[in-house]
Amino acid sequence: MAGILPTLASQLIVFFLVSSFCIILVSGEEEEHVFGRALDRKLLGLKKEKLSHFRFYFHDIVSGQNPTAVQVVPAPSNASATFFGLVRMFDNPLTLGPKLSSKTVGKAQGFYASAAQEEIAFLMVMNFAFTEGKYNGSTLSILGRNNGGSSRVREMPVIGGSRLFRFARGYAQATTHSLELKTGDAIIEYNVYVFHY
Numbered sequence: 001m002a003g004i005l006p007t008l009a010s011q012l013i014v015f016f017l018v019s020s021f022c023i024i025l026v027s028g029e030e031e032e033h034v035f036g037r038a039l040d041r042k043l044l045g046l047k048k049e050k051l052s053h054f055r056f057y058f059h060d061i062v063s064g065q066n067p068t069a070v071q072v073v074p075a076p077s078n079a080s081a082t083f084f085g086l087v088r089m090f091d092n093p094l095t096l097g098p099k100l101s102s103k104t105v106g107k108a109q110g111f112y113a114s115a116a117q118e119e120i121a122f123l124m125v126m127n128f129a130f131t132e133g134k135y136n137g138s139t140l141s142i143l144g145r146n147n148g149g150s151s152r153v154r155e156m157p158v159i160g161g162s163r164l165f166r167f168a169r170g171y172a173q174a175t176t177h178s179l180e181l182k183t184g185d186a187i188i189e190y191n192v193y194v195f196h197y
């Protein structure tokens, strides 16, 4: 008996050592594949949230040799007078002043779709891809309703952004600067108010 006990004890010790080693291995494995965890915002370099205002002009060029907005889905021929169903894709220049020749600050890329049957109102889905100064390479994403037919100021939510605009939220206000009735070309002033870091 006296001889067996120490052997049992040593076997137990070995068992616990091995099993705890296995637990360490398993938990080590799990740590490498954590799905979600709380993060200190300092680790992302997030400082104080700030509010910025941007103003620029959006050139919706639908006519001529080099349109920047093209129809990709026509409204059905028997559609309402609101062009319900029409979709136009655009890659529109954004400039500092209202003239197309003024400094380019980026592009507005996306589409607008006529989404109302009883008035002219568009669903706007677009990114502002900036190229100006420190904002070059940063984007803001807009998703909203543009009731150009009835409102002087149209307001659309800023739902996010990238690079300097990570965690962005805010709103964009669009007002028509000029509209050529003959061609449909329009210059729209945008004022964008956005919280970001």
Ligand SMILES: *[C@@H]1O[C@H](CO)[C@@H](O)[C@H](O)[C@H]1NC(C)=O
Pocket: 076, 078, 079
């Ligand atoms: C438009 O015309 C098509 C084909 O004639 C028809 O099926 C459809 O119901 C019409 N739509 C409307 C809104 O009148």
Ligand SMILES: *[C@@H]1O[C@H](CO)[C@@H](O)[C@H](O)[C@H]1NC(C)=O
Pocket: 131, 132, 133, 136, 137
């Ligand atoms: C913006 O960044 C791109 C890529 O780094 C560069 O090629 C381009 O010249 C920059 N544009 C401006 C206006 O600084």
